[in-house]
Amino acid sequence: MKTIAICSFFVLFAMVAGLVATTPAAYADHSEVTIVPADGSGAPGCEETADGCYIPTTATVDVGGVVIMSNTDTAAHTYTSGNPSDGPDGIFDTSLLMAGSSFEWSPDTVGEYPYFCMVHPWMIGTIIVQEVGAAEDDHGDDHGDEMMMMPEGDATATGMLSDGTMVSIWASAPTAGEAMEISIEFADAEHVNHDIMVTQDGEEVLNDEGAHHHEGTGMHTTAPLSSSDPVDITITFQGYGIDEKTGPIGEEVVFTNVVPEFGTIAMMILAVAIISIVAVTAKSRVIPRF
Template structure:
């Protein structure tokens, strides 16, 4: 098992105030679900809270755009009813989250709408630039799950009286579910249960810290996917802890059900500024 050091790159900002979704041509017959494009185009759409989703039926068959899944039925979040060819239906997103949907007439057709806070990617971009210029002592480190997925954390410098920002990335993974707990001197400053990142990347913020001492970050992997059963090495734990602050050593432990692996990385990282 190999662990390395990485830096997270800023997310590119894009306007997600409006998105148009269309059915794939000929999706009234099975087969589109086996293509890379899927039965709804795009098969995964992103929109800001308050943004507009336009379901435009450009196909020759009538379709519905119904929140939920074919297995569990409608969720009630939105339902276009039957939209005939050439017509459209609009829905305004009001809540952050992932919303699967399907066609009640053709249940093999399914898609996903990801609703995010307005300007979320723009905020990440500004945050990363600012941290690069203003916090040269910030550090990042990487562990690995048993399935080979690298897990990276990137933190702002812990400062007494200030909140600490922590970016988490599961490299190359989508629809990641995990818990994250952060402690400082055995005091819990963050406990986020059931976090979900559709692109494998997320930002977490602690409560104001009581000191500038190092923190311990515990990430518990809860599986890939939106619906149950989820997949992957569920229950594995990755722990990032500054065990020798004066040398900037970060120890990463991956705990499996039957196997405990400890990976130590020593580098010139300064999660805590040197005095």
């Protein structure tokens, strides 16, 4: 009897998740972005990885939006506009940002802003500032990323942590030779820490560990994909907070065969919802009792 009740709960949740998830829109919402240093970036080597030393290496934000520069690493870093060769250009500078500290910058001019760490000059990144509500490019520029919007209520896929926090993702369409953008939202949560692993055809295209999102939302970019096949996304929750972490640490929410195309989305969400709950239950050993 208990087994039937548990299965009924899984199926009910999956059906609800399938109904609330829809296809992404054609515009990108970049009102806020969080940038963190790669773990261990105080030593050379991160510059040779797909993720780079600042994550994301290229961040996009709207004019008037907020760039949160958060130091989740154990070493002190700076986010200094300019480049190691020419030095600071004076547009923004966090000064020495100690572990666990953050700095916010609100840009007022469209453009591309390179920055680096004055302590560890191999750490470089770029912030792209665009007009609010700007339509996405037609792949005519160098990066060729297909962006997506994170509209309220619409998501590529949705899962849930055992504490009831809804986890939603918005993903651009996987395209061979291009990077894929994945936005993530932990509903009604702040200072969220998590890892994200993305694989395509069994090959790792993103492994972002120690991501921190000040207001529960953020964006991640994969390495260029080898094909247009769907991807698998695993979110590993690492706690709420900056210094002391709380919540169901270590739980996983798994999204499989993610390809945000109309017509396949409803069926895909059903599978995602069931897999999400099973992954959480197995990890936490929280079994509902009736």
